[in-house]
Amino acid sequence: xRPADLTPIARDVMKLPASVGLVFFSLAGAFLLQVxxxxxxxxxxxxxxxxxxxxxxxxxxxxxxxxxxxxxLGLFVDVTxxxxxGQHALAYVIATFGAQILRLRILSFHLPxxxxxxxxxxxxxxxxxxxxxxxLGADFPGFAYLVSPVLTAMxxxxxxxxxxxxALRRRREGTS
Amino acid sequence: MIREPPPFxxxxxxxxxxxxxxxxxxxxxxxADHRFRALExxxxxxxxxxxxxxELAALPSQAVGRVTDYFASQERLLRENQELKVKVLEQSAxxxxxxxxxxxxxxxxxxxxxxxxYAEGGLLAEVxxxxxxxxxxxxxxxxxxxxxxxxxMPVIDGSGVVGQVTNVGTFTSEVTLVTEKDQSVPVMLxxxxxxxxxxxxxxxxxxxxxxxxVSADIQNGDTFVTSGIDGxxxxxxxxxxxxxxxxxxxxxxxxxxxxxAAGVENHRYVMxxxxxxxxxxxxxxxxxxxxxxxxxxxxxxxxxxx
Numbered sequence: 001x002r003p004a005d006l007t008p009i010a011r012d013v014m015k016l017p018a019s020v021g022l023v024f025f026s027l028a029g030a031f032l033l034q035v036x037x038x039x040x041x042x043x044x045x046x047x048x049x050x051x052x053x054x055x056x057x058x059x060x061x062x063x064x065x066x067x068x069x070x071x072x073l074g075l076f077v078d079v080t081x082x083x084x085x086g087q088h089a090l091a092y093v094i095a096t097f098g099a100q101i102l103r104l105r106i107l108s109f110h111l112p113x114x115x116x117x118x119x120x121x122x123x124x125x126x127x128x129x130x131x132x133x134x135x136l137g138a139d140f141p142g143f144a145y146l147v148s149p150v151l152t153a154m155x156x157x158x159x160x161x162x163x164x165x166x167a168l169r170r171r172r173e174g175t176s
Numbered sequence: 177m178i179r180e181p182p183p184f185x186x187x188x189x190x191x192x193x194x195x196x197x198x199x200x201x202x203x204x205x206x207x208a209d210h211r212f213r214a215l216e217x218x219x220x221x222x223x224x225x226x227x228x229x230x231e232l233a234a235l236p237s238q239a240v241g242r243v244t245d246y247f248a249s250q251e252r253l254l255r256e257n258q259e260l261k262v263k264v265l266e267q268s269a270x271x272x273x274x275x276x277x278x279x280x281x282x283x284x285x286x287x288x289x290x291x292x293x294y295a296e297g298g299l300l301a302e303v304x305x306x307x308x309x310x311x312x313x314x315x316x317x318x319x320x321x322x323x324x325x326x327x328x329m330p331v332i333d334g335s336g337v338v339g340q341v342t343n344v345g346t347f348t349s350e351v352t353l354v355t356e357k358d359q360s361v362p363v364m365l366x367x368x369x370x371x372x373x374x375x376x377x378x379x380x381x382x383x384x385x386x387x388x389x390v391s392a393d394i395q396n397g398d399t400f401v402t403s404g405i406d407g408x409x410x411x412x413x414x415x416x417x418x419x420x421x422x423x424x425x426x427x428x429x430x431x432x433x434x435x436x437a438a439g440v441e442n443h444r445y446v447m448x449x450x451x452x453x454x455x456x457x458x459x460x461x462x463x464x465x466x467x468x469x470x471x472x473x474x475x476x477x478x479x480x481x482x
Contacts, residue, residue, distance in 0.1 A: 028229065035229060037233070037237050046308075068198075070198075079223050082343065085208075085215050086201075086204075086206035087202075087206065089202045090199060093202065094195070097191055100191045
């Protein structure tokens, strides 16, 4: 009898925990991309790099990366994006909660289906920020803003390829 | 899965409990920041931590700018030089006149109490980038607390008012542009001295002048300068030029739209002006100033959507 294909879950179960350095530098790299001098339509449709890397680690390292980290990262993004303190913190915490709930479900799919699940989370996070700003009296910034969560979710596959790449994994195995 | 411990192992609060806790914390932060502006120190220290990464991210575009500057064609430089010479000639007459007026004013002020309403000196700042907040119109300049920049300072460029400093970090500060929604500047019509308030519309390159009666004497092409009665903006700075006046008897107010005089969206260097020292205000005005909640028009609601 042919054994059932359990590749995605099996891969997650068998992998070694990521090193703290990898988690830290991946988040710092995402942060660097986030604070490039974006402006205009580019800014509106800018993918939320920090959020996608955060979701990646919540899904793959649930024991160490959770809502506390999400909250702290959100505060950082609020400061650098000169927004009201707490907006991104709230959005990231809610997205992280969703990722924690959907974690096992996400892992049981392949990348395309995973991307759709992640898109749900990014849309919720964007909706939280948008709603808060509209409540505070801002105008709707433009339809390019609606592209941002989709682009964020599109980054899911590249983030997986990079953070799951052989080189990084081998180094991870070597250091652990 | 296998690596998940069975539920009877201790794992801390459940995700839902954590979510509730962090949501309450985030909402409390937002209220503290928005209503009481109580978190400036938190913001300041976080921005210092984030500063190295921001510097690093700004490097590529800075490098591109430097290289472009270096290879600027001679023809363009010559043309620019010519234009600047013409501009200097045009402005030197006005500058000499201003010097005379200033001397006269100093003379008059020496006779009685009171201080100059005009800003003394200014700080040249370079615009680093526009703030990465899609909901507001702000730019970030390279002068901060270390250069004694303070919130509320007016910012101008060569042709008019750009905006106002609203948030000061250690090395950088944020300037809210005059086109930002609800950013208001007290202005005066040059032609007849009519006072009004110019309010940003939240759209590129347009400022509204609300609450002017239909009978108000405002025409297309009129220019607005700062009136200086707020004590924040020095008087006489160009703010905007009226581009359309719509007077409809069905409405109480005329609909007046103006174009900002300064190149609000596209400048590289700006001047941060100090807030003029408040002169001897009349007693009733002074009494009003000390009332709580009576903010200056220029600074009120300046960060409603930060």
